[in-house]
Amino acid sequence: MVTITKRELVQRIAEKTGVQQINAKEVIQSFLDEIINELAKGNRLEFRDFGVFEPKSKAQRVARNPRTGEKVEVPEKTTVKFKVGRLMKKKIQKDYEPSEADKEDEDDSGDDLGSETKEEALHK
Numbered sequence: 001m002v003t004i005t006k007r008e009l010v011q012r013i014a015e016k017t018g019v020q021q022i023n024a025k026e027v028i029q030s031f032l033d034e035i036i037n038e039l040a041k042g043n044r045l046e047f048r049d050f051g052v053f054e055p056k057s058k059a060q061r062v063a064r065n066p067r068t069g070e071k072v073e074v075p076e077k078t079t080v081k082f083k084v085g086r087l088m089k090k091k092i093q094k095d096y097e098p099s100e101a102d103k104e105d106e107d108d109s110g111d112d113l114g115s116e117t118k119e120e121a122l123h124k
Contacts, residue, residue: 056080
């Protein structure tokens with residue numbers, strides 16, 4: 001398994017879309033910031049075929065320190081739940097072979113931008 005960093009994603013997206021890396025980085029960072037902001041507001045984010053991000057509250061509870069056995073109060077906290085989307089679930093399977101429909105979906109990866117082209121959306 002290899003770890004891919006945001007920088008590597010920026011380079012790949014810039015190369016694939018033909019935009020400058022600085023512009024790709026701004027778009028990606030803005031996207032990530034918006035995800036964080038919406039989750040912080042308690043909103044659910046759904047990206048069709050990719051997955052769903054949803055804030056989830058964990059109730060206050062009493063836990064036990066494994067070293068001492070002492071009871072410890074754990075305060076309520078909010079975490080993020082991620083449910084994998086249909087297409088991602090299929091693609092991460094080891095025996096996955098893309099169908100013709102999947103290949104067409106990859107070619108039309110910008111179709112969720114409405115009437116805007118990828119470049120128009122990136123330059124807003």
